[in-house]
Every structure is written in C-alpha cells, then in structure tokens.
Amino acid sequence: MTDQTARTASPAERVLIFDTTLRDGEQCPGATMTLEEKLAVAEMLDTMGVDIIEAGFPIASNGDFEAVAEIARRSKRAVIAGLARAIPADIARAGEAVKFARRGRIHTFVSTSPIHLAHQMRKTEDEVVEIILKTVAQARDLVEDIEWSAMDATRTPIDYLCRCVEAAIRAGATTINLPDTVGYATPDEYRAMFRSVRERVPNADKAVFSVHCHNDLGLAVANSLAGIEGGARQIECTINGIGERAGNAALEEIVMAIKTRADVLPYETGIDTTQLVRASKLVAGATHFPVQYNKAIVGRNAFAHESGIHQDGMLKNQTTYEIMTPESVGVHKTSLVMGKHSGRAAFRSKLEDMGYRLSDNQFQDAFERFKALADRKKHVYDEDIEALVDENLATAHDRIKLVSLTVIAGTRGPQRATLRLDIEGRIVTEETDGNGPVDAVFKAIHALVPHEAALELYDVHAVTEGTDAQAEVSVRLRQDDRIVTARGADPDTLVASAKAYLAALNKLQAGASRLHAQHAAAE
C-alpha cells in the first residue's frame, strides 16, 4: 500500500514510550503474571523499542521486587522503572530493585487533588509539598533518573498542581507525569492542563512531561495524544490497554495513530510496529485476558473484511478500506472473510485462490448455493466452499435432484420424511415412516426411485468445527457387480444424507446408461 499520509514540513519530534503493562496493567483484577511471564513480556517490550519499562511496584511484595530486579538485570536497552509511594521505605525498595539496570528509574507519586488529600492521604497541601521535596530528594540520591507523578492531577486545581510540579523538579525530578488517574478528563482539558503547567512553572524546561491516561470514559488514547499536543513528550500506556478498571491507553493504538496520522501528529516513537500483534498475543496469553475481536490494531477483525462492497474495494485497491497495512503491525495479510455479506467479487477471488476455474453458469450456481449456506451458517470456511462447489460440479448433470426434504424426528417416533424430487423435470413427492430419520429418508428415496442397489456404507463426518458445521455424508451402493460411492454435504445431516444417496443413485444410473449405450453401439 502506498503511504497515503503526507508528513508535515517540520521534522517529527520524538515521543518516549513508557510501558506500564507489568505495573498498572497487572493491577487489573485477574491479570497477575508469573515471574517467567513477566520476563517474557519485558523482553518483548525491550526488543520492540519501548523506551521505559515500568516493571512493577517493588514494595508491594517480594515477588514484585524480584521481578523488577530480574528485569533490570536482563534489560538490554530500555530504562527500567520501579514504582514507589512518597514513603521512604517504598523509595528505598524501588532503588534496590532498579539498581541492577543499565539505566534505572524510580517513579514516585503522591496525590495532589483535594479529594485525595482529604480522604486518602489525610494531609494538607503544605504537608504534601513537604513530602514531595523530601521523597524526590531521597530518590535522587539513589538514582539520577526520577519520575514524579501527581496522582489525580486532572482533578487538582491548577495553582496547586503548578506548586507541586515546581517542588518536584526543584528536588530533582527529571520526568513529571500528570496522570488522569480516574479517566475524568476530556482531550481539550488535558491538552490545556499541560500547556498551562509548562507555561507557568518556572523550571518546567528541566523536565520531560508525561501523560498517563485511564479509559473510564473511553478517552485514554485521545487524551494521551492531546497531552502530547500540550507539550508532553512521554506517553504511559499498556499493551492491549490493560490496566486499573477500564484500563490504560493502549500502546498499539497510540503508536499506530502517530505513525498513520503523521500529517496531523508530527511525532515519532522508537517502536518497531511490526511486533505489535506479537506483543498483544503474548500479553493476552500471559494475563488470560482475551483481546476483543474488534479491538483497534490487534483485534482479530482489525484487518478482516466480510461485507461484499468492502471486499470488492479491497480487491481493487487496499487503500479503499485500510488506513494502514496489516504487515505494518505484524499481521500476515488482510483477510476477506466469506459470509452472508460477501459479494461475487470476493467469492470469485476466493474460488480462484482455491484453484477453481468455473464457467459463468457454474459460478452463478455456486454463488447462490454459497449465499444460501452463509445464511444458515455462522462461519463459512474454505472446506465448506470446497464441499459445495465440488457437489455442484458433480451434480450438474444429475437425472435425479433433491427439491426439498422435511423430517420429523425425536423421541416420540415413528420418524417421518417428506421428500420431493425432480426426476428429469418431473416433480414427485413421497411421505414415509422409518426406523429413525435416516431410514425414513432412504425409504422415501426408494419409493420414488425404485432400485435393487444395496446400501453398503453410510458414513457421516463434520467438514469443519462447531455445531453449525456442514455434515459430509458418504454413501456406498452396490448393484450386481457395480459399486459406487458418493458424497453429500449440508449443515443438516439428513439433507446431506439424502444428497449422498441420490448422488450414488445418479452415478449408478449414469453408469448403467453408459453401459447400455456401449452395448447398443456394439450390436
């Protein structure tokens, strides 16, 4: 696909990607990961170009400490961060864990909003500023790279927020994070908050500003991008958007928004985007959190098209319905899913891919049967298409054709089949009881097409998986020394059985007429 986005004239500015899958991501109920799983995720993040990996909250447990320390030891290029409350013991423990890293960061945070000060911290504004000064300075004595976060920044009055930010930078913070802790902000507000703090805080130029957004109102990615427009240059996010409550901003969405809309977002990240789907699968597997099918970028439908008009467009040119290539995020290729919304263009292309070359009439016939099948079946697999096209080709010249079949089955018995056939253009009907539904169907066939052939084999199997899978029935008939085997497929096993039996009879009769013709020619 050609790049449809024109870059702006000014060079793109680098934005740092801070991944907190292993800390905030792991905080969501049920997402706990083992040490091995965390190490695998951290390795993936490091390889794909994440700038800072927040590996955990070392004071939280010995397991968390071990994970942060081990990730710190193993990281090849990313900065490794450990979280700490504004409490000396937390900071000391975080310092212990990240000291093994080539580049370690202590990320310390404290609440700044009136709600949190009154109800969680139970401290005054002045007391919190004192705590910031002391704890940031303590952290700075341990490592050079200090991030300070104002928990609940978006519900903090701007004057007090500026006072806290100024104090944190003065005490040695090198990154200032202003989180939307409860996912409350709108993009305009969040952008304006960064602009205002950066303009008003005198030492703001000494720190990198960071966004950290939660998705309670579904605005985490939009807010993160707005924060960047407001001057932040670090984005905190998680793979698949996992995180506290409704989650964090999704890394893959942010990175691809920046890459795809370079015309209006003149920034760049260091992420190898072709690793995004792999990372998503790894995290989904480790946390046992499935990725919703329609999830942007990494959902299994993100590059799948079922509707005929879209499939037609995609076959003509991928840019008609895709704004980025599947390859750019690590998906092998676009998939055109065959279903009841598909049209002729996609069906023809699918048949060609499967190696079929049909005449116009055969194609039209196969398409109608495909539509009828798709109406009844949730997923139409290649095997289903193969079964219906093969059957179509095999039955095109049949003398006897199935028109309809209704069967009454169940515990009350006897089972009854009402069968309607087209025999060389003549419509005939029969209603028969049987010892079971298949027996009733076969007896009805016998009544309408009297024959001497004996049933030697009746075999049923599913063409694909699922309860709506097509049944494929094989029937073998013997008449004198002639044996024929034929197949029939349908989501209804009894219809498939009737089709298979009739196909076998057609074969027998076609063979008999060929023999008859040969004898006549010989005489």
Ligand SMILES: CC(=O)SCCNC(=O)CCNC(=O)[C@H](O)C(C)(C)COP(=O)(O)OP(=O)(O)OC[C@H]1O[C@@H](n2cnc3c(N)ncnc32)[C@H](O)[C@@H]1OP(=O)(O)O
């Ligand atoms: C927005 C965020 O994501 S913040 C990170 C949230 N993540 C976690 O909490 C996961 C890990 N947490 C834990 O394992 C535990 O909560 C611990 C180890 C941190 C603390 O455990 P406990 O000592 O038993 O405290 P508990 O969890 O009951 O309460 C939290 C305490 O920390 C205080 N606190 C909360 N945030 C901060 C902060 N940033 N700085 C200082 N103190 C804080 C609370 O006021 C409360 O103190 P109190 O007991 O004096 O009232």
Ligand SMILES: CC(C)C(=O)C(=O)O
């Ligand atoms: C610790 C901070 C950064 C946080 O997770 C939040 O405010 O959501």
